[in-house]
Amino acid sequence: MPDVVYTFLLALGGSLPVVLAGLVALRALRGRSVTAHIVVILLVTVLSVLAGIVGAAMRMFISDHDLHVLLIVVGTAATVSLAVGLWSGRRLARASMWAAEAREREREAEARRRELVAWVSHDLRTPLAGLRAMAEALDDGVVSDPETVADYHRRISAETDRMAALVDDLFELSRINAGALRLSVADVPLGDVISDAIASAAPLAAAEHIRIVAEPSGGTAGWPVVRGSVPELSRVVNNLIRNAIRYTPPDGTVTVTGGQDAGGGWLAVSDTCGGIPEADLPRVFDVAFRGAPARTPEKEAGGGLGLAIVRGLVEAHQGAVAVDNVGDGCRFVVRLPTADRPVRAGMGHPAAPAVAG
Template sequence: MDDLVAIAMSALTGALIVGVPGALVLRALHRRSVTASVCVLLAVTVLAVVAGITLVAEQMFISDHDQHVLLIVVPVAGLVSLGIGWWLGRRLARDAMWAADARDRERRLEASRRDLIAWVSHDLRTPLAGMRAMTEALEDGVVTDPVTVADYHRRIRAENDRMAALVDDLFELSRIHAGLLRLAPVDVPLGEVVSDAVAAASPVASSRGVHVVAATEQWPTVRASEPELSRIVGNLLINAVRYTPSDGTVTVTGGREASGGWFAVSDTCGGIPDVDLPHLFDVAFRGSRARTPSAGGGGLGLAIVRGLVEAHGGRVEVGNIAGGCRFLVRMPG
């Protein structure tokens, strides 16, 4: 019994000699690195065992041969444990980082949903109030002049078309965020898509006094779903036309690079504030300049562009150039 008590006391002493400093080190590392904490914990455990063995051997409870064997086996096992601990710590740290990123993404999505609801509520409420006022004026006979009546009908139709476009944008954005977008990539001549988009944007550009030019002759062929690619080019063109002043120019260029094809939409809007550039593709973001419903759009066009481009495996960038800004889209070839 006395021998057992002596062995226990020796083991406890060794554990305290190593364990107390080890606990202090672990406390200092607990907010820094999971990998380091796991490795320190395993090292403390192994060193505590070695210290206990050494103290017991000093009391001559085991032979020199057994002591040498233990002092070889335990450190080797400790090295293996440290290797496993390092690998496990790396996995734990990576999993924790992924979990933190997932929480951050969820918070950003929730904030984006709240902003989207606020923006859409505003963009729907304003035209609905105007349409209701004009409808009541027509019903009550307040407006009887044929020219004014025709103007009211034209305005009601325009607001109805704008709200229909906003609902279409919301539907498209919900498909992208829900992962329900189904692409059918084929080889698409980019020049044909750009030509159709320029023709579609020309009436709006002409009414604003903006010139739209496709400046590339040799357009590449890209791998994309044609309807979605048309939506990308059309949204970028309309966005450029809306913010280009009268007598300004919107230019579309394109070409081929090693990874595929690219095209760019440049305008003469005067540039975008640097503080707005990182947020330009966020849902419902409208920038530091106040954008009223009369300016068109619900702040969703560029968010849809990014979602569609990334769904194709491409990238979209924006930057300022002399006198304006440039949207660059890279698509797989």
């Protein structure tokens, strides 16, 4: 038998059992991490080479010195290969995990987009149908008495304003999501922003028999001066106050407080809505999330965009917003950077203020 064929058979006899054992191990590791598979493949490769060398060396004329040198070379190569394989496997595992998380986030975002389209379609289609019916009734002379005509005009104006506000919310949300928001940052007295927002929301609160109370931490000097853009901060405070009014029952109270601590400036809006179900708390700031309709069956739920806009604008200011159930209602806390104390990640909420009755 030629030496080449004989050597081949010796090497095959030594490496074949290792390869078969490796196949069994890979089958047993099905569903395990990428790193485990790569390590097994490298071990099978190296050990099969080593077994083939040993099998051939035991039946051939080779000096002990040459065999030791060969084993050292193969062992060194095996060590390096296993180290590189382990490093590569961990990187591939992390990349696979990140890719899976990215796909999951993409699926969630797509689901939220579909939900948003459904909500907005409903919110636009329903009032548009009413507007068309009222306009046709006025054009055809079906409604002619002055009182009803005036009521139709009032309702048309109110629905038009509501749809304009919805379109404005959509535009603001698209700017935030597209990264097209440009802030004109300056030192802003938060007390002035809150005062203007309360004055703007006062007619809505009066119509619902809801009291708005402003309680700065530490007295009148307690309102912090934050770094931010006035129009966007005004929108944040307005959205929070109007959201609190929307979900507070008649004769309830909305409390606005704020101050400054080691984490920077903060403001909080508390209401007496009865609280938010614990399962809904993580989704409060999601686009088009409106919560349980049973909370406020007699009030218009809104477009479900206000709190999503709040989160986007606050995060654009390098701040943070959170919500918790407190007492007989819930409390939204916004943290904003100040000129000398930027907001730090992981800071806790300030102590809950007393809600005025």
